[in-house]
Amino acid sequence: MLHAPSLRLAALPFALSLVPQSAAADAPHWSFANLSVNRLDWSSGTEQRTADDAAKSDFTYLEIEGGAGFSWGEVYAFVDIENPGHDRFDEASGGSENLRTAAKVTSHLYLGESPFSLYLHVYDFRDYGYDGREQDQVIGLGYRHTFASGLWVKPFLAAARVQSDGYTGSNGGMLGWVAGYDFSAFDQAFSVTNWHEQTFDRDAEYLSQNYVGARADSVGTNGAVALWWHPHRLITTGVQYRYADNKLGTPKQYQNAMIYSLKFNFL
Template structure:
């Protein structure tokens, strides 16, 4: 594989995207625990990290998608962060997939192109209730094929935390998409992020799940944004992860990644394992 050679315009595009998606998430620092009544801009919690990840698609997925948005294993570097205030919270990540490859990878016929993916989510709390206004932007770009899709969600969320270490944050809202083949409203998305933090054998562990269910998607989108076929109106996307925190600086984890009627492949179930090592800044 050759070193990545971007044009100046591509470098600026990627850099601006990364900075926009992570603004406010990676600059956070913890609030003093003994401060009884946080002011508007005081941070209640925050985290940020950089990680190296390897995504290994199952043999069945590679076989099922061979002619429909073919999948290939890849490495990606991720910047991730989050911050919470008394009035709301924000989360974001930005991924550099196949970071050492050219924009179009000749040896894989484009399967291992350099790509980027990023997401920002926010909950703006509705007073002292557990409900929130929820916003969500996800942006994916494949530079070798000059393709892009951005999903935009604006709706309502809910947050629940428990003393035993479990937390659960569901959401639902109408969806809008901007892509090469279709731009406009695209049904609805419902989902959640959830986790459980616990201690075992004197070590810190965590279990997480993110899940997205899209439904009632537009027929034009389904025809134009999938390869060799039209997808069904409902799509599933998510991952379940197990995390180990051997030290404050280090987190390692393994995730089961799942998807159906998503990722460019119509009416196909896709699954993979993701292996991760994170370096924690906060």
């Protein structure tokens, strides 16, 4: 069974060490946290395209997620447990529904009064049945802007490093963003969000060692677009369109899924 230390977010202490020491006394300007249950349903086309290479199978995952904003910057994090209750290697599915974990920490450390920031990002993925692991460590320049309409966007451009069972070292760069917009309809509160990551100039050795069968292209795409309904302050439900290309272990193939989520907001 999974224990918390097995997540081993090695870069998290490094990221936290960059937070100003006065931060502990700085009350957050905003914060949120939730616990959710989610069902990811891959398209039939994705399941066919990946059948012989990092095969995709629908799965349920539990997630704890939260974030906070301070005068010095902002931090966001989540931890997912995929296929909870399954064995480390799931015999019935041939390994496609193994117990897995994914975790991510991102932060914008503000550069004075400007809209620019030092951007830090750590993503850690583990497939326990195959002893597979990959941790992406990203550092670069971020930006924050809210339009008069209420649309907000936080893009970043960064250098990337990876630690995995197949390759450890620098791994090109990453261009990405998170964006969102809150609105009302039918006397109900809704929001639309998008996260997107475009990796580029990835290392040739990484592409050979971390993809089975064929080598992936140097550019990879990863992201999701979501529509959220907020019927009550304690409850959020939503649907996400998940997309990826030359990522998630499958080279030269587009992958897409729908994710159905129910969140309990406890902060």
